[in-house]
Amino acid sequence: MKSSQSGHCTCTNNACPSxxxxRPCVARHRDRKEIPGCFFTxxxxxxxxxxxxxxxxxQTCGVPMA
Known part of the structure; x- marks a missing residue:
């Protein structure tokens, strides 16, 4: 069962099981050393x-960090 957050999910990969x-989305990406799509522009x-x-x-618009 999807959480009530599904109406607010900004990820365009709606074929993803998470x-x-x-919760499972963040855990899945954390295990892969990734960031969930909703954190991106x-x-x-x-x-x-x-x-x-x-x-x-x-997040830095491609500007190299000092």
Whole structure:
């Protein structure tokens, strides 16, 4: 059963078995050393690259960190 959050899930991968259910989604991505799609900007989420490196790039608009 999906959580009541499914109506608020911003992830575009709705074929994912964890889509709309935050706890297993976060756990799944954490186990893979990834960031869930809902943490990304809309453009970053659509890349389906959930790596920490891509998250940092997405959040800093590609500006290298000092």
């Amino acid at each position: 889509w709309g259910d935050c 809309a453009a970053g989420e659509k890349t389906y690259d959930r790596s920490v490196e891509n998250f940092i790039k997405d």
